[in-house]
Amino acid sequence: MSEAVAQTVASRFSELYGAEPHGVWAAPGRVNLIGEHTDYNDGFVMPFALPHTAVAAVARRDDGILRLHSADVESGVTELRLDALSPESDKTWTAYPAGVVWALREAGHAITGADVHLSSTVPSGAGLSSSAALEVVVALALNDLFSLGLRGWQLARLCQRAENVYVGAPVGIMDQTASACCETGHALFLDTRDLSQKQIPFDLAAEGMRLLVVDTQVKHSHSEGEYGKRRAGCEKGAALLGVDALRDIPYADLDAALARLGDEEEVRRLVRHIVTENARVERVVSLLESGETRAIGPVLIEGHASLRDDFRISCPELDLAVDTALASGALGARMTGGGFGGSAIVLAEEQDVDAITKTVTEAFASAGFTTPRVFEAVPSPGARRLH
Numbered sequence: 001m002s003e004a005v006a007q008t009v010a011s012r013f014s015e016l017y018g019a020e021p022h023g024v025w026a027a028p029g030r031v032n033l034i035g036e037h038t039d040y041n042d043g044f045v046m047p048f049a050l051p052h053t054a055v056a057a058v059a060r061r062d063d064g065i066l067r068l069h070s071a072d073v074e075s076g077v078t079e080l081r082l083d084a085l086s087p088e089s090d091k092t093w094t095a096y097p098a099g100v101v102w103a104l105r106e107a108g109h110a111i112t113g114a115d116v117h118l119s120s121t122v123p124s125g126a127g128l129s130s131s132a133a134l135e136v137v138v139a140l141a142l143n144d145l146f147s148l149g150l151r152g153w154q155l156a157r158l159c160q161r162a163e164n165v166y167v168g169a170p171v172g173i174m175d176q177t178a179s180a181c182c183e184t185g186h187a188l189f190l191d192t193r194d195l196s197q198k199q200i201p202f203d204l205a206a207e208g209m210r211l212l213v214v215d216t217q218v219k220h221s222h223s224e225g226e227y228g229k230r231r232a233g234c235e236k237g238a239a240l241l242g243v244d245a246l247r248d249i250p251y252a253d254l255d256a257a258l259a260r261l262g263d264e265e266e267v268r269r270l271v272r273h274i275v276t277e278n279a280r281v282e283r284v285v286s287l288l289e290s291g292e293t294r295a296i297g298p299v300l301i302e303g304h305a306s307l308r309d310d311f312r313i314s315c316p317e318l319d320l321a322v323d324t325a326l327a328s329g330a331l332g333a334r335m336t337g338g339g340f341g342g343s344a345i346v347l348a349e350e351q352d353v354d355a356i357t358k359t360v361t362e363a364f365a366s367a368g369f370t371t372p373r374v375f376e377a378v379p380s381p382g383a384r385r386l387h
Contacts (some may be wrong), residue, residue, distance in 0.1 A: 002026065005055055005119075006386040009071075013057035013117040016069050016077060021057035021117070022145055027137035027383035028053045029122035029129045030178035031213060031345060032336050033187050033202070034296075034303055035281040037311060039172025041234050041274050042193040042245035044281035047174055048202060048379040049182035050213075054120040054133035055386070058141040061113030066101055068094050071119035082113060088168045096131050097138040099166030103158045104139070109148050116141075123373070125219035127337020131167075132175035135159035140180070140383045152180035152382065153195045170228050182382040189285050193247060200288050202379050207293055208350050209331070214360055215373040216317035218341030227338055230270060230311060237271040240264065246271055251279040273310040277303060297332025297347050304334030304344075313339025317369050321346075324363040328356045345377065 006024040013021045028049040035045035061067075066080045070093060078094050085102040097116060104111050116138060122130040139155040142148070150158075156176035163169050163176075173192050182188050186199040204211055238246050241257055249257050254275045261268045280299050287295045304322050308314040318335040321344040325333040332347040348356050357374045364372050 002386050009055045009057045009117060009119050010387065012071060012119070013059070013115070016117055017059065017067070017115045019059060021115075022059045023141065023385060024055060024057045024387040025137050025141045025144070025383065025385050026053040026055045027133045027140060027179045028182065028380055029133045030175060030182065031128060031211070031343075031377045032174065032178075033345070034284045034300065034334075035174070035277060036303065036307055036336070037172075037230060037234075037313075037338075038247070038274055038277050038281070039174040039192040040170070040231055041238070042247035043274060043278045045174045045190050045192060046187050046200070046281050046284060047178035047182065047190070048187040048377070049178060049382050050122065050128060051378055051380045052121045052123070052128070054118060054122055054130070054137045056137040056141050057117045058138070058145060059115045060145045061115060063113055065113045066098060067115045068097055069117045071117070072124075082111065085166075087166045093134075095167045096134045096162070099162030100135050100138045100159055101142070102166050103162040104142060104148070106161075107158060109146065111142055111146055114142065114145070123215055125341070126215040126217075126373075127335075127339075127342025128213070128215075129175040129179060129337075131163065131169075132159065132179045135162055136176055136179040136383050140385070144385060153177060153197070155383075156180045157195075170231050178382070180383050182379070184381045185379050187288070187379060189281070193245070198285075200285055202288060204293070204347075205350075205378075209293065210348055210350055210353050211377045212325075212346040212348060212353065212357065213336075213375055213377045214321040214325070214344045214346060215375075216315075216321060216341060216343065217370040217372060218315060218317050226313070226340055230313065233267055233270045234274060237261065237264075237267045240267065241271070246274040247278060249275050251275055269310040269312070273306045276306055294331055297330070300332035300334045300345070300347060301326065307335055307339065311339070315339075315341055316367075317341070317364070317372075318344050320363055320367060320369070321360055321372065324360045325356050328352070328359040330356055
């Protein structure tokens with residue numbers, strides 16, 4: 001499949017730019033199994049890569065020009081001068097790849113220009129990191145073409161800086177690291193403070209289970225204010241508690257920490273979610289490592305309740321997907337991603353998948369919601385060169 005995709009993208013590149021690309025690269029979207037909004041609190045996360053990817057055909061240039069084109073956007077080739085790239089100057093899709101070039105150059109890497117053609121199968125606005133896939137695939141291509149020698153975690157850091165500073169979205173490090181570093185058949189246990197990683201085997205099919213993604217088709221945007229408000233609230237909580245980040249509040253000390261916050265009710269809710277969510281990530285790691293995969297279901301359910309009630313970032317469509325799946329026999333379910341739309345994940349026995357999918361789809365129709373897109377999430381490889 002990847003060979004055919006690579007050839008298609010390379011052929012379109014040649015049509016656009018009148019020359020062969022110097023290579024074709026792919027970077028995946030991701031699903032976060034557990035660990036939501038913990039990444040910008042120096043906490044723990046556990047994503048895995050999706051089979052859905054952003055694919056880029058790229059050729060090096062040496063004249064200070066960046067040319068960008070996407071098969072997924074109805075527009076021609078965008079031409080930019082590298083010396084003119086400046087943060088938050090671009091509110092279109094080109095800000096993501098252009099931001100990566102800007103971040104690499106800001107870090108002292110001698111990027112002299114490129115022609116880029118992109119095509120992505122990562123659903124946009126579904127909480128599956130379509131923007132991170134776009135950033136990482138461009139970063140990996142430039143890393144190879146300019147012989148920068150950067151490792152996956154280093155590329156992820158630069159991509160995060162591109163999104164934080166150039167795009168203006170206050171995202172954490174998880175999405176870019178997942179896209180750059182995940183491995184087939186594994187979930188990535190990532191400590192976002194020191195970026196230490198551990199690949200945790202996660203082969204559901206071998207145990208007769210499946211993980212479904214229910215894309216509610218409700219679009220969200222990280223650049224809008226609610227995400228930033230939650231982040232600011234978490235930072236306020238850490239400051240009030242006298243710690244560098246909420247990661248530093250042990251689960252055993254949570255009640256005492258909440259008591260110290262007094263009548264700061266909103267901050268209390270945010271702190272409670274982050275501290276309990278870090279503990280949930282550690283529980284899931286322990287369960288998977290001890291072969292108790294089905295036992296992670298209740299932990300996912302707890303995670304959804306915390307995101308819904310404490311962090312308050314769910315929406316009626318996400319709650320309906322989760323509640324209906326659980327009522328239909330799912331082992332566990334929760335919203336995933338930044339919130340306010342996007343996707344839910346459902347852990348289910350293989351034989352229950354069709355019934356759960358049917359029941360969730362019917363529930364959306366009865367509620368008058370847009371038909372959800374339901375597909376299986378299979379832990380897939382991270383960013384790589386295809387051709």
